[in-house]
Amino acid sequence: MSDIKAVNIHIAPGDTRPIFKQIVDGIRMEIACGNLPVGCKLPSVRGLAMQLTINANTVAKAYNQLTSQGLLEPKQGLGLFVSQPRQQLNLVEQQKRLDNAVQTFVNQVAYLDFEPQQILDKVSSALGKLATSSNNETENHE
Numbered sequence: 149m150s151d152i153k154a155v156n157i158h159i160a161p162g163d164t165r166p167i168f169k170q171i172v173d174g175i176r177m178e179i180a181c182g183n184l185p186v187g188c189k190l191p192s193v194r195g196l197a198m199q200l201t202i203n204a205n206t207v208a209k210a211y212n213q214l215t216s217q218g219l220l221e222p223k224q225g226l227g228l229f230v231s232q233p234r235q236q237l238n239l240v241e242q243q244k245r246l247d248n249a250v251q252t253f254v255n256q257v258a259y260l261d262f263e264p265q266q267i268l269d270k271v272s273s274a275l276g277k278l279a280t281s282s283n284n285e286t287e288n289h290e
Contacts, residue, residue, distance in 0.1 A: 152195075152227075153188045159200055167202055171210035179219055179230055180278050188230045190220065 157174030
């Protein structure tokens with residue numbers, strides 16, 4: 149059976165997102181980057197709550213959301229595990245979410261003092277980390 153993998157996320161007190169959303173986003177990114185591979189066991193609700201020094205109900209809410217999104221799967225009596233990725237959105241919904249995310253991003257960086265190419269380079273670098281981990285995972289499963 150898989151050992152419990154440490155979840156490397158941090159809660160930012162000044163962040164406008166609720167704490168449970170920070171946990172959801174942090175775990176999603178850890179999965180996307182390959183730091184939490186498929187089949188990896190996550191800490192218990194209580195264990196992660198103690199690690200992050202937050203209320204266990206907040207972690208439970210985050211874990212429930214990740215489970216409903218299909219990123220985690222519970223195994224009776226064993227805990228929560230990272231599940232095999234599967235796309236749950238149709239192409240139209242994926243495009244809509246991408247458009248919304250791009251517009252939000254552009255609004256956030258519009259008045260920063262960077263050239264467009266500098267911004268594109270940062271985005272490309274960040275996406276490169278995701279692509280690298282996805283390619284490695286695909287190669288390992290073939």
